Amino acid sequence: MAVIQVERKPLSFLERTYIPQIVGGLRTTLRHFFKPTVTLQYPEQRPEISKNYRGVPTLVIDPNGREKCVSCQLCEFVCPPKAIRITPGEIPADSPNAHVEKAPQAFDIDMLRCIYCGLCQEVCPEEAIWLQNQFSMSGYTRAEMVNNKAKLYELGGTLPDQHHKWDKKKAAEAHGNEH
Amino acid sequence: MFDLYFEIPLWIRLVLQGTAVILVLFPIAAACSMAERKISAWLQGRPGPNRTLPPLLAWVPGIWVLQKLGIFQLAADGGKFVFKEDPVPGHVNKFYFIAAPILAMIPALTTVVVVPFGAYLDSAGKLVPLVLANVDIGLLAVFAVSSLGVYAVILAGWASNSKYPFLGAVRASAQLVSYELSMTLSVLPVFLWINAPGGQGTLSLFDVVQSQSQPGFWGGAWFVFTMPLSAFIFLVALFAETNRQPFDMPESESDLVGGFHTEYGAFKWSLFFVAEYCHMVIGSAVFILLFFGGWNPLPWVTLTDTVQALAHIIPVATHPLFMGVLGISIFLVKICLSIFFFMWVRWTLPRFRYDQVMNIGWKQLLPLSIANLIAYTIGIALLQK
Numbered sequence: 001m002a003v004i005q006v007e008r009k010p011l012s013f014l015e016r017t018y019i020p021q022i023v024g025g026l027r028t029t030l031r032h033f034f035k036p037t038v039t040l041q042y043p044e045q046r047p048e049i050s051k052n053y054r055g056v057p058t059l060v061i062d063p064n065g066r067e068k069c070v071s072c073q074l075c076e077f078v079c080p081p082k083a084i085r086i087t088p089g090e091i092p093a094d095s096p097n098a099h100v101e102k103a104p105q106a107f108d109i110d111m112l113r114c115i116y117c118g119l120c121q122e123v124c125p126e127e128a129i130w131l132q133n134q135f136s137m138s139g140y141t142r143a144e145m146v147n148n149k150a151k152l153y154e155l156g157g158t159l160p161d162q163h164h165k166w167d168k169k170k171a172a173e174a175h176g177n178e179h
Numbered sequence: 180m181f182d183l184y185f186e187i188p189l190w191i192r193l194v195l196q197g198t199a200v201i202l203v204l205f206p207i208a209a210a211c212s213m214a215e216r217k218i219s220a221w222l223q224g225r226p227g228p229n230r231t232l233p234p235l236l237a238w239v240p241g242i243w244v245l246q247k248l249g250i251f252q253l254a255a256d257g258g259k260f261v262f263k264e265d266p267v268p269g270h271v272n273k274f275y276f277i278a279a280p281i282l283a284m285i286p287a288l289t290t291v292v293v294v295p296f297g298a299y300l301d302s303a304g305k306l307v308p309l310v311l312a313n314v315d316i317g318l319l320a321v322f323a324v325s326s327l328g329v330y331a332v333i334l335a336g337w338a339s340n341s342k343y344p345f346l347g348a349v350r351a352s353a354q355l356v357s358y359e360l361s362m363t364l365s366v367l368p369v370f371l372w373i374n375a376p377g378g379q380g381t382l383s384l385f386d387v388v389q390s391q392s393q394p395g396f397w398g399g400a401w402f403v404f405t406m407p408l409s410a411f412i413f414l415v416a417l418f419a420e421t422n423r424q425p426f427d428m429p430e431s432e433s434d435l436v437g438g439f440h441t442e443y444g445a446f447k448w449s450l451f452f453v454a455e456y457c458h459m460v461i462g463s464a465v466f467i468l469l470f471f472g473g474w475n476p477l478p479w480v481t482l483t484d485t486v487q488a489l490a491h492i493i494p495v496a497t498h499p500l501f502m503g504v505l506g507i508s509i510f511l512v513k514i515c516l517s518i519f520f521f522m523w524v525r526w527t528l529p530r531f532r533y534d535q536v537m538n539i540g541w542k543q544l545l546p547l548s549i550a551n552l553i554a555y556t557i558g559i560a561l562l563q564k
Contacts, residue, residue: 022528029222029527038224 049133054118056134057109058156059149060127066097066166068128068159071104075120075129083113084120099170107149111137130156196311200291208456211518213253218522228252257449265445268339275338280443280450283331286324287457293320294464295385297474297506298482299499306483308385309503317383318370321465322363325420328458329355332439335451339442347438350428350533354419357540358426362416364548365409368555369402369469375563384465388473392481399479403470408551410470412544417466419540421458424525426536463517464510471513474506482506 014020040047049055061067071088089105091098120129134155139145147155185192213228220227228249236242236251245251267273295310314320329352336348373390374380391401403410419426428438435441440451467473475481486502495501531539 022524025527026523029523032224033218033221033523035224037221037226039226041226 049135051133053133053135054116054131056111056137056147056155057114057116057120057129057131057152058134059107059152060130060156060159061153062164063158063160063162064164064167065158066100067103067153068126069104069107070100070126070128071102071107072125074123074125078119078123080117080119081113081115083110083115084108085110097166099173100166104149107152109147109152111145111147112142127159127161130159132156193311197292200311201288204288204291204457204460205453207460207514208453209253209257211456211459212256212452213249214518215522215525216252217249218519219526222523222526231255260446260449263445265447268341268442270340271442272338272340275334276442277447279331279335279338280447280454282334283328283454284450284457286327286331287454287461290321290325290461291464293317293384294461294468295388295473296464296510297503298385298388299502299506300483300486301499306389309507310385313383313385315381315383317381317385318366318387318465318469319382321384321461322359325458325461326355326359328454331451331454335443336439339439341442343435343437344439344441347428347435347441350435351422351439354422354426354428354536354540357537358416358419358544361412361540361544361548362420364545364552365412365416366469367552368406368409368559371556371559372402372405384468384473388468388475391472392475392483396479399481401470401472401475401478404478406470406555408547409555410466412548412551413466413469415539415544417462418521418524419536421462421521422455423459423521425528425531427525427530428533428536459518459521460514463514463521467510467513467517474510476509482509 059067059069071086073086073088076084076086085106085108086104087106088102091100091103097103116131118131121131132155137145187195217227226247229247229252231249231252232242232246233251267276292311293314293316295308295313297309298306299309301307332351332355333348336344336346336351339345369387370382373386387402391399393399397405418424422428437443440448443451472478476485482502482505486505
């Protein structure tokens, strides 16, 4: 790379008085004075957040209302800061989802430990845990910053996927698992 | 009604008038701080402070207009300054440390005494200025008293006994002294023009406005048209004298923390703050009186003409009270525009470097104002011969 010497042009008389530059600057700022504001009124107006944003991890239910988590505990194992604590439980035999066999009895995510890495979402074989678009978590105590199962489902909502993997499995079992 | 007022003893009248003027000036200076925040916000594409609202007033219909304008934010800020803890650091010289903000306030409020802000026609048809003291030394008094403001800055910087306030104070004193020269020289042509040989000599600001209200093309022209260079030099020097951007040397937040008031907080700091805005208001007022026709609404249209034209529509227009209020309103509108210009410039330009400030002051503005003075002296001598 050759070095190119650029001749610095001497300032003209008008430039040395600063006045044309100052007037130009004033014109620019006046234009902005009459433009609409570019800010959001934050707590009322929320910024638009892209779909693949990694916010607070949440649990989701499927369109039939079945909780998708089967408490395999893969997320608990993979979680680097050990923020997830799952107590597995059995689904009672009289439930329509009894064939799924397991569901979490308790599911706690400690948001003081969570690093929003998204490994739990990546590892989940059931697509039950999702990092969604909530980006502000706050609380007055440490206990408040631990999301329990009810809170996680409340934040998560319904995942509108149409796979219905477990329903298909049940139907296949009913037909003797023929291919 | 007026006769009753004029029967009150003189000293009570003076106290009343002085209090009235301060009661107007002080809130204007305070409102400037909110105006500054709002204007800076609008220039930067933000809404500015617009949320504060006392819950007690929330039911009033239309109150959101005041809320959006940040009026209650202003009140909250003022309240904060009064009620927050006001520490005096251990290493300062207590007496001068406390005296400095008071000294900053006194000249800022004193200069208003000789500044006329309106006029009315008395029963004899003579134009009478609305001014606390219509003295002949007018402008000289403004310069003399307002330059006392630099003592507050020096005192604050020195009494704070720490390095950044000290540096700020040194810069401030050098800057204020340098620009005062060009400022004084720049207004001399105006007074050379007014004080025609043979007439009675005067430095009164009222007479300056009067000579911009004469009939005819040259008589009615504001001095900004006949002496644009003087007006320009005066304006630049005014920016420097009021420590406004781009001559923000005494504060220079980026390199001197807060400059001369680094060690100050709470109410004492707010006194410096209000004093700065008072200087701005008075400076703008003097600038308008000298170059922008004072209370005359437009160039070549005097207040007297306006009132007499209005008298055809509303008969009370020639009433002294109406005329006085009209004159003061026009004057205040002009001051607000001028203050808007100050703020507009502040949020447009970066600060000059210190050596640039000194170069502009001594090597450019001072020779320019001397040349301007000489040119106008010769011109006026030829014209008035």
